Structures are given as structure tokens and as C-alpha cells.
Amino acid sequence: MPRPRSLTQDQIAAAALAVIDRDGLAALSMRAVATELGMSAMALYRYVGDRQEVEGLVVELVLGGVDVSPPPGTSWRERVTTLVGRLRDQVGAHPHVVPLTMTHRHRSVGVLRWSEAVLGILTEAGLAGADRVIALRGLLSYVIGAVQLEHLGPLSGAGTTVIAGLAPADFPYMAETAGHARLVGADEEFYGGLAIVLRGMCDT
Amino acid sequence: MPRPRSLTQDQIAAAALAVIDRDGLAALSMRAVATELGMSAMALYRYVGDRQEVEGLVVELVLGGVDVSPPPGTSWRERVTTLVGRLRDQVGAHPHVVPLTMTHRHRSVGVLRWSEAVLGILTEAGLAGADRVIALRGLLSYVIGAVQLEHLGPLSGAGTTVIAGLAPADFPYMAETAGHARLVGADEEFYGGLAIVLRGMCDT
DNA sequence: ATCGTAGGTATATACCGTACGCCTACGAGG
DNA sequence: CCTCGTAGGCGTACGGTATATACCTACGAT
Numbered sequence: 503m504p505r506p507r508s509l510t511q512d513q514i515a516a517a518a519l520a521v522i523d524r525d526g527l528a529a530l531s532m533r534a535v536a537t538e539l540g541m542s543a544m545a546l547y548r549y550v551g552d553r554q555e556v557e558g559l560v561v562e563l564v565l566g567g568v569d570v571s572p573p574p575g576t577s578w579r580e581r582v583t584t585l586v587g588r589l590r591d592q593v594g595a596h597p598h599v600v601p602l603t604m605t606h607r608h609r610s611v612g613v614l615r616w617s618e619a620v621l622g623i624l625t626e627a628g629l630a631g632a633d634r635v636i637a638l639r640g641l642l643s644y645v646i647g648a649v650q651l652e653h654l655g656p657l658s659g660a661g662t663t664v665i666a667g668l669a670p671a672d673f674p675y676m677a678e679t680a681g682h683a684r685l686v687g688a689d690e691e692f693y694g695g696l697a698i699v700l701r702g703m704c705d706t
Numbered sequence: 707m708p709r710p711r712s713l714t715q716d717q718i719a720a721a722a723l724a725v726i727d728r729d730g731l732a733a734l735s736m737r738a739v740a741t742e743l744g745m746s747a748m749a750l751y752r753y754v755g756d757r758q759e760v761e762g763l764v765v766e767l768v769l770g771g772v773d774v775s776p777p778p779g780t781s782w783r784e785r786v787t788t789l790v791g792r793l794r795d796q797v798g799a800h801p802h803v804v805p806l807t808m809t810h811r812h813r814s815v816g817v818l819r820w821s822e823a824v825l826g827i828l829t830e831a832g833l834a835g836a837d838r839v840i841a842l843r844g845l846l847s848y849v850i851g852a853v854q855l856e857h858l859g860p861l862s863g864a865g866t867t868v869i870a871g872l873a874p875a876d877f878p879y880m881a882e883t884a885g886h887a888r889l890v891g892a893d894e895e896f897y898g899g900l901a902i903v904l905r906g907m908c909d910t
Numbered sequence: 911a912t913c914g915t916a917g918g919t920a921t922a923t924a925c926c927g928t929a930c931g932c933c934t935a936c937g938a939g940g
Numbered sequence: 941c942c943t944c945g946t947a948g949g950c951g952t953a954c955g956g957t958a959t960a961t962a963c964c965t966a967c968g969a970t
Contacts, residue, residue: 504915505967532958542919544959553958604854605805614877621879632894635886639855640899644844647851650808651843673818675825682839690836695844702906708946709936735926746950748928757927 509549513539515559519596522560527598532556558606564599566612568592570619578627579700585620586645586696590652597653604646617642629704637703644699648692713753717743719763723800726764731802736760762810768803770816772796774823782831783904789824790849790900794856801857808850821846833908841907848903852896 517538522530532553536543550556568588572581593603607613617638624634670677686694721742726734736757740747754760772792776785797807811817821842828838874881890898 504913504969505917505965508917531956533956544920545918547959548917601805601809604808604858608858614880618877618880621883625879631886632890632898635883635890636895636898637902638883639852639895640848640902643851643855643899644848644903645851646854647847647849648843650850651847654808654812673822675829676818676822679825679839679842682835686836686839691840691843694836694840695847698841698844698906699848699903700906702902702904708938708944709934709948712948736928737926748930748951749949751928752948 507549509539509541511549511559512563514546514549514556515563518556518560519563519599522598523596527601530557554606557602558609560599561602561606562610562612564592564596564612565589565603565607565610565616568612568616570615572619572623578623581623582620582641582700583693583696585616585623586641587693589616589645590649590692593649594653600650600653604650607646624703627704628706633704640699640703644695648695652688652692711753713743713745715753715763716767718750718753718760719767722760722764723767723803726802727800731805734761758810761806762813764803765807765810766814766816768796768800768816769793769807769811769814769820772816772820774819776823776827782827785827786824786845786904787897787900789820789827790845791897793820793849794853794896797853798857804854804857808854811850831908832910837908844903844907848899852899856892856896 514535518530518535521534521538525534532546533543535556536546539546546556550559568585570585570588573584576584593600620641621634621638624637629637718739722734722739725738725742729738736750737747739760740750743750750760754763772789774789774792777788780788797804824845825838825842828841833841
């Protein structure tokens with residue numbers, strides 16, 4: 503065989519992630535990734551078919567790094583909380599990737615492995631059939647939404663500006679809540695919401 | 707004053723939404739919106755500063771259309787369920803807009819009005835202070851995540867393909883769950899998950 | 911040493927957002 | 941009624957994007 507491959511897809515993913523972490527998601531382009539790798543833009547197309555595929559690789563790199571071995575010797579709720587927390591931490595380490603995780607989540611085997619682990623714990627908790635399906639999807643929904651809310655919320659404080667500038671009298675509850683919200687940390691908020699979901703999931 | 711404005715921002719938003727609904731989100735461009743309105747691309751910049759602003763207008767158009775008047779004469783859980791359902795329906799009517807709602811959610815007064823209404827119901831339910839903050843954010847997280855899971859999941863069945871093709875023996879729970887999942891309708895799944903969140907939110 | 915495969919690059923196309931400059935339609939003041 | 945200034949709308953141009961195509965070339969097996 504002629505000329506061995508000089509690049510792996512992981513290297514491409516790592517280069518793309520480096521670009522995103524450094525310059526933001528908008529800076530991700532085939533040219534930028536190629537430059538990061540010291541190659542021509544078109545050279546990438548020997549390894550990926552598409553820009554979309556590069557994005558998928560980045561998501562896989564980020565989401566695949568989650569440790570899905572459940573912590574032993576604790577209650578099922580604590581174990582799920584740990585797995586959820588690890589997912590959150592991994593995404594939180596690369597905030598700019600958040601929008602990508604959404605678009606490419608469904609093709610990630612990392613998410614699949616994570617879901618499999620969570621399903622195992624839910625099964626131990628006594629859930630089965632449709633209840634278990636709904637519980638997993640509910641959990642996934644919460645995590646996806648919460649992570650996005652956390653990282654895409656106050657982008658440059660624009661959200662707060664809208665609240666502050668727009669007739670506080672018309673939004674009395676929001677105004678009051680905003681005061682409380684400042685005192686609630688991100689962790690407390692995230693794990694508090696998670697506790698709500700876990701509490702409602704089954705009786706035991 | 708010379709020459710009255712011939713366009714409102716709502717017309718631009720409607721045109722952009724029409725493009726998105728017809729040709730998908732990727733087809734959204736200043737040129738496409740302008741063509742939809744029968745104008746030159748640059749004419750839009752008399753009314754909008756930016757492509758981002760157009761996107762914001764679309765989100766506002768979609769999210770602002772949600773009726774936030776709580777249905778009378780029912781329990782607080784039912785009322786929240788109704789408001790959440792209306793939000794889901796509105797977004798569900800324009801699935802291609804989902805990724806935009808995420809990016810521009812924080813600047814939407816529609817979301818603000820919706821949150822205000824939900825907060826009112828939560829207050830009646832006896833929630834206050836940090837609990838209420840966490841409950842609202844938990845609810846928002848669930849809705850955001852669930853809507854995305856619903857509309858961005860099996861994009862052209864790619865997700866299912868991954869599950870099916872990838873060693874069912876390594877993912878026994880996922881394989882089994884997939885069977886159950888096919889029998890659970892989207893509505894059942896969505897409102898089932900919502901019920902979990904509402905159940906865990908407070909005791910009464 | 912040679913040859914075919916496949917890596918890498920250079921070029922070209924089509925599209926994008928948008929800065930700039932021009933023409934012109936229009937409403938108010940004389 | 942006529943004129944004038946403002947601001948609407950458009951044409952062009954620039955720099956960016958993804959990617960198709962065609963080419964040269966480095967390499968490993970023969």
C-alpha cells in the first residue's frame with residue numbers, strides 16, 4: 503500500500519476542538535482546522551466527507567470522554583447524580599461546543615454508552631418498560647436543557663439587560679425571582695433541579 | 707418626514723420564518739429573506755442591523771405567539787402542564803426553528819412573559835424563594851431539552867441507525883429500551899416526563 | 911528501479927454576510 | 941406648486957465560507 507495515513511480522525515477532532523476553545527465556535531472552519539494541523543484545507547477531505555462530520559467528531563471527542571462507570575456503594579439516586587454531573591462537567595469544560603452537542607448528539611456513541619449506564623441504574627431502581635423509557639428521556643431532557651440554560655443563558659448579559667430594562671412592574675414575579683436567583687449558585691441550581699427530577703421518578 | 711417605511715420587522719420575521727419552514731434552517735440567508743419579500747438583500751439592512759437580529763425576530767415571532775393566560779379552574783399542575791404544552795406546540799409547529807430558539811431564547815420577551823405566568827402558578831402552589839427559582843429553571847430545562855430531543859433526535863433516522871448497527875450485545879438495556887420506546891408515543895413521553903418533574907417539585 | 915495507489919495541494923465555483931455609494935421617492939417648508 | 945433634504949432601496953464589491961475537480965508527488969509493494 504502506498505503512503506500511510508498521516509492523520510487520524512481523533513487528531514482532526516482535537517484540532518477542531520482547540521480552535522473552538524481558543525477562538526469560539528464561529529471560528530470553526532475547514533481552513534482553521536487545516537491551519538491548526540499545518541495542512542491545506544482540502545487535505546481534510548481525505549479523512550472526512552464533510553464539515554458536519556468534523557463537528558460530529560468534536561462532539562464525540564467531548565462526550566466520549568465521560569466516565570460512565572457507576573460509583574459503587576451508594577444509592578441509585580446518588581449514582582445517577584454522579585453520572586449526570588460528569589456529563590455536565592465534561593460539557594462545561596468546553597462551553598463553546600454546547601450548540602454542537604445538541605445538533606450531533608444523536609450520532610454520538612458516547613451518549614449511547616452514557617444512556618446505557620444510566621438505564622442500568624434505573625433498572626436497579628425498579629423501573630421497567632414504558633416507565634423506564636420515560637424516565638431516561640426525562641433525565642436526558644433535563645440534562646440537555648440545563649446545560650444549555652447554564653452556558654447559553656446570560657450571553658454577554660443580554661438576557662439580564664432585557665429583564666432589567668423592560669418594565670419591572672409588568673413582570674413582578676420575574677423581578678422578585680431575579681433577586682433570589684442571584685443568590686442561588688449554578689451548582690445548587692443544577693443539582694436542585696436534578697433532585698426534583700429524581701424525586702418525581704419513582705417512589706422508592 | 708420623507709418616505710414612510712414600507713416594511714415592519716414583523717414582516718421580515720414572517721418572511722424569514724416562511725423561508726425556514728419551506729427550505730430548512732440552512733436556507734435562511736439575507737438574500738433568501740429579501741427575495742421572499744421581493745426586495746434587494748441590502749434593503750433589509752434599513753430595518754435590521756444584522757443577520758442575528760433577523761434570527762432573533764423569528765424566535766420572537768414563534769415564541770411570542772404562545773398564549774400565557776393560565777386556564778382557570780384546574781389544579782396548579784394542570785395549569786403548568788397546559789402552559790408547557792402550549793410552548794411545545796408552538797415550537798413543534800416550526801421544527802426547523804428549534805436550534806434558533808436556543809441561541810436567542812434569552813432575548814425573547816415571549817419567554818419572559820411565559821416564565822412570568824409560570825412563576826405565578828408556582829407561587830400559588832406554595833413555592834417561594836430559592837425553591838421557586840430552582841423549580842422554574844428545572845421546568846425550563848426540561849422543556850428546552852425535551853423539545854430538542856423530540857425534534858432533533860432521529861434526524862433522518864441517523865440515530866436509530868447507530869443504535870441498530872452498533873453491537874446490540876454491548877448495549878443490552880438500550881436495545882431492550884428501544885423496543886419499548888417504539889410503543890411510547892411522543893405525547894406520552896413528553897407529558898410523562900413533565901409529570902415526573904411536576905411530581906418532584908413539591909409535596910402538595 | 912518501477913509502478914500504481916492514495917496523500918496533499920492549487921485552482922475554481924458558488925454562495926454567504928455586509929460595507930459602500932448611488933439614485934430616487936417622498937413629505938414638509940417656502 | 942415647487943424645491944429640498946431625508947431616508948428607502950439597489951448595485952456593486954470584498955472577503956469569507958464549503959467543496960468539486962484536476963493535478964503533482966511521496967511512498968510501499970513488486
